[in-house]
Amino acid sequence: MKLIVGLGNPGEKYAATRHNVGFWVIDRLAERWQIPVQQSKWKGLTGSGRVMGERVVLLKPMTYMNLSGESVRPACDWLKCDIGDLVVLYDDMDLPLGQLRLRKKGSSGGHRGMQSLIHHLETQEFKRIKIGIGRPETPMSVPDYVLSPFTREERPLIEDAVEKAAEAVHQWVVSTFDEAMNRFNRRGAG
Numbered sequence: 001m002k003l004i005v006g007l008g009n010p011g012e013k014y015a016a017t018r019h020n021v022g023f024w025v026i027d028r029l030a031e032r033w034q035i036p037v038q039q040s041k042w043k044g045l046t047g048s049g050r051v052m053g054e055r056v057v058l059l060k061p062m063t064y065m066n067l068s069g070e071s072v073r074p075a076c077d078w079l080k081c082d083i084g085d086l087v088v089l090y091d092d093m094d095l096p097l098g099q100l101r102l103r104k105k106g107s108s109g110g111h112r113g114m115q116s117l118i119h120h121l122e123t124q125e126f127k128r129i130k131i132g133i134g135r136p137e138t139p140m141s142v143p144d145y146v147l148s149p150f151t152r153e154e155r156p157l158i159e160d161a162v163e164k165a166a167e168a169v170h171q172w173v174v175s176t177f178d179e180a181m182n183r184f185n186r187r188g189a190g
Contacts, residue, residue: 026058030047033056051170087127089169090129
């Protein structure tokens, strides 16, 4: 069983923002695997299905970003999910726009959604796929930036990154995370 979590904020107001790219990847996987993510459970929206014989559970926490752990921990507990079978997808300002970085563990890097997960899971030892959203070109607060939409020029890059992140998750499900890391951690890989 694999638990795949995309971080974001609920509601139309945030749907198109940089902070919601984790949700976008879950939506892409739901479409690809034909798994509706509509069931309300664990303070989130979830759906489950099978991919190449492997049970997968998709989860979008509806707690708002900074409280994501309040959704993910109950999901892990209910599913009896081994921490090695969890992957989290989220935005990262420290990566150039559209670049992916797959890691097996690590700190929050200041990302409040990840801080919440680390706190509630009581470990940093879980897989993550970071999706680069870059930094603002003009002075802007971090909250204003991550809650802003992508520009028309940025959209193709981020849509490509979302597609590659979904492909990386698929690679992990049908193969190994190491293979996904080898394939997608190279600049321009995919």
